[in-house]
Amino acid sequence: MMTPEGATDLVLALTCAVVAxxxxxxxxxxxxxxxxxGLAAIFGVARFSGAEWAAxxxxxxxxxxxxxxxPLLAWCLRWPGSLPSLQPRAACLAxxxxxxxxxxIVGLLGxxxxxxxxxxxxxxxxLTAAWQRKDAAFAAGTLLLLAGGVVQSTHWxxxxxxxxxxxxxxxxxxxxxxxxxRSP
Amino acid sequence: MHVGPIALAFPVFLLAIALEAxxxxxxxxxxxxxxxxxxSIHFGYLSEVERTLARLLVAAIYAAVYxxxxxxELSAADWRVWLGALLxxxxxxxxxxxxxxxxxxxxxxxxxxxxxxxxxxxxxxRQTATGSLLKWPFYLGLAVVGVPPVVFATVAFxxxxxxxxxxxxxxxxxxxxxxxxxxxxxHRVHHGQNDYCIDRNYGGILVIWDRLFGTFAEERHSEPxxxxxxxxxxxxxxxxxxxxxYRELLAxxxxxxxxRAALAVWFGPPQGWNEPVPHEDFTGFQRYxxxxxxxxxxxxxxxxxxxxxxxxxxxxxxxxLAWPARILCAGGILLLSAVIGWQLEGRWRPFTHASATxxxxxxxxxxxxxxxxxxx
Numbered sequence: 001m002m003t004p005e006g007a008t009d010l011v012l013a014l015t016c017a018v019v020a021x022x023x024x025x026x027x028x029x030x031x032x033x034x035x036x037x038g039l040a041a042i043f044g045v046a047r048f049s050g051a052e053w054a055a056x057x058x059x060x061x062x063x064x065x066x067x068x069x070x071p072l073l074a075w076c077l078r079w080p081g082s083l084p085s086l087q088p089r090a091a092c093l094a095x096x097x098x099x100x101x102x103x104x105i106v107g108l109l110g111x112x113x114x115x116x117x118x119x120x121x122x123x124x125x126x127l128t129a130a131w132q133r134k135d136a137a138f139a140a141g142t143l144l145l146l147a148g149g150v151v152q153s154t155h156w157x158x159x160x161x162x163x164x165x166x167x168x169x170x171x172x173x174x175x176x177x178x179x180x181x182r183s184p
Numbered sequence: 185m186h187v188g189p190i191a192l193a194f195p196v197f198l199l200a201i202a203l204e205a206x207x208x209x210x211x212x213x214x215x216x217x218x219x220x221x222x223x224s225i226h227f228g229y230l231s232e233v234e235r236t237l238a239r240l241l242v243a244a245i246y247a248a249v250y251x252x253x254x255x256x257e258l259s260a261a262d263w264r265v266w267l268g269a270l271l272x273x274x275x276x277x278x279x280x281x282x283x284x285x286x287x288x289x290x291x292x293x294x295x296x297x298x299x300x301x302x303x304x305x306x307x308x309x310r311q312t313a314t315g316s317l318l319k320w321p322f323y324l325g326l327a328v329v330g331v332p333p334v335v336f337a338t339v340a341f342x343x344x345x346x347x348x349x350x351x352x353x354x355x356x357x358x359x360x361x362x363x364x365x366x367x368x369x370x371h372r373v374h375h376g377q378n379d380y381c382i383d384r385n386y387g388g389i390l391v392i393w394d395r396l397f398g399t400f401a402e403e404r405h406s407e408p409x410x411x412x413x414x415x416x417x418x419x420x421x422x423x424x425x426x427x428x429x430y431r432e433l434l435a436x437x438x439x440x441x442x443x444r445a446a447l448a449v450w451f452g453p454p455q456g457w458n459e460p461v462p463h464e465d466f467t468g469f470q471r472y473x474x475x476x477x478x479x480x481x482x483x484x485x486x487x488x489x490x491x492x493x494x495x496x497x498x499x500x501x502x503x504x505l506a507w508p509a510r511i512l513c514a515g516g517i518l519l520l521s522a523v524i525g526w527q528l529e530g531r532w533r534p535f536t537h538a539s540a541t542x543x544x545x546x547x548x549x550x551x552x553x554x555x556x557x558x559x560x
Contacts, residue, residue, distance in 0.1 A: 053255045053256055054255065056252065056253035056254050056255050056328065057253060057255045057328050057329075059252075059253060060249070060252075060253040060324075060328050082444075083444075083448060083452075083457070087457055087458075089286065089287070089453065089457075090451060090452075093283075093287060093451050096321050096322075097321070099321065100320075100321035100324075103245075103249060103321075103324065104245065107248075107249070107252065107253075108245065108248050108249070108252075
């Protein structure tokens with residue numbers, strides 16, 4: 001049976017799929033980052049629906065997403081004309097080396113601060129991008145992603161929802177607003 | 185003493201090379217050059233030395249990821265696991281290999297394998313000594329699915345072993361096999377520097393990956409394959425060969441106007457982003473063949489035998505040696521292979537006045553056509 005975490009992961013996966021589909025021609029790098037985030041969410045759906053085998057891959061992909069995909073997403077939004085944003089190969093390399101570094105530093109050496117630093121970098125990039133763009137939807141999306149980070153670190157949740165489910169919803173809404181086709 | 189699979193296979197490789205050389209001579213085909221073949225074998229030694237140093241680290245990463253994140257408990261006793269793992273490994277290998285050609289940083293390591301202008305079984309041994317640390321992330325997916333480390337290590341060895349026999353000019357086209365498996369015919373294309381050969385046929389065992397992802401090319405009888413790299417490696421020094429491209433990348437990134445351009449030097453493709461393959465005319469192309477005096481050449485062959493003994497000792501004993509002894513032994517292999525290379529090139533002549541002191545990489549001692557290359 002699907003738990004609230006599973007249902008919200010499904011929302012996140014669908015959001016990532018739709019936004020990646022709409023934006024991948026304009027920014028392949030954004031597409032790569034969103035596919036990685038969406039893939040992690042798909043394994044999350046399986047995991048939170050009782051498939052125990054999906055727990056390991058989900059954790060692995062969450063680690064890769066937080067240390068590589070989210071910074072790549074922020075990079076592509078901050079610098080839409082950069083190589084990682086426009087060249088699929090450059091985006092895949094960023095994912096590969098960023099993810100490999102994350103797996104070793106956080107997953108194997110246990111240096112969790114690295115993941116926090118990667119997310120902090122992503123937030124900083126998004127905030128500066130929001131400041132430059134003066135776009136209300138983009139700014140709202142950035143704030144929602146920031147709120148997601150706060151929920152993840154404080155485990156706070158409103159309306160009795162599990163914190164992880166709230167995180168999924170905030171990230172889904174944040175991605176839709178910040179990376180959706182409304183922003184240039 | 186631990187006898188690894190490479191150590192066991194080594195005498196078989198040498199025998200196969202000798203037999204191919206004899207067969208080629210009998211057929212009258214000039215596919216071998218003694219200095220080139222020796223250099224290829226020495227590249228292989230350095231690669232093995234690096235493996236003994238880096239293998240433990242890479243194996244530890246794979247095992248740790250498997251232990252923490254694996255999805256399924258796949259049994260090593262089930263043949264379907266082996267078959268699936270081999271297929272999955274070969275798929276990952278395609279992408280590792282493709283990145284090896286399309287990303288400067290990885291090409292700097294992989295170009296070693298393509299640096300020979302001959303194509304024979306010894307070319308299969310011409311492997312990089314700087315590659316282990318760049319390839320492992322591609323295979324982590326197998327650990328996450330649940331391919332046990334022992335199965336992974338074995339299918340990796342099978343994939344590597346398969347690729348030995350495809351490095352030959354003595355086997356022609358094989359019909360439908362050329363379109364499904366990696367064969368001598370389609371692998372000759374992979375090692376070519378003709379326009380139609382660049383960045384083609386990356387597969388390890390199956391060439392269907394190339395057909396799926398649009399990188400397949402059939403061998404053309406109308407256009408004989410010219411082997412090697414366009415930025416020619418005109419040296420027989422395997423130590424130099426392993427680092428020359430990194431040196432050039434370092435120089436190019438230092439000369440870059442900004443950080444973005446400097447990063448693009450390391451992570452961009454060798455011929456630029458989405459640039460077409462520049463046309464190159466190979467009419468009158470001559471393979472690199474340095475002229476060393478017969479006496480020095482045979483002295484080098486004698487030293488090569490000593491180097492082989494030292495390398496085999498090292499490969500067999502590496503795990504039981506203390507680290508200082510390992511490093512000393514590895515250093516000895518490095519030094520001796522460089523000295524032999526210099527002697528084969530005729531650059532280093534003890535007991536006589538050295539007549540050639542040009543920098544390795546120049547064509548001063550070799551008879552070769554002045555083919556100016558692009559970034560490859």
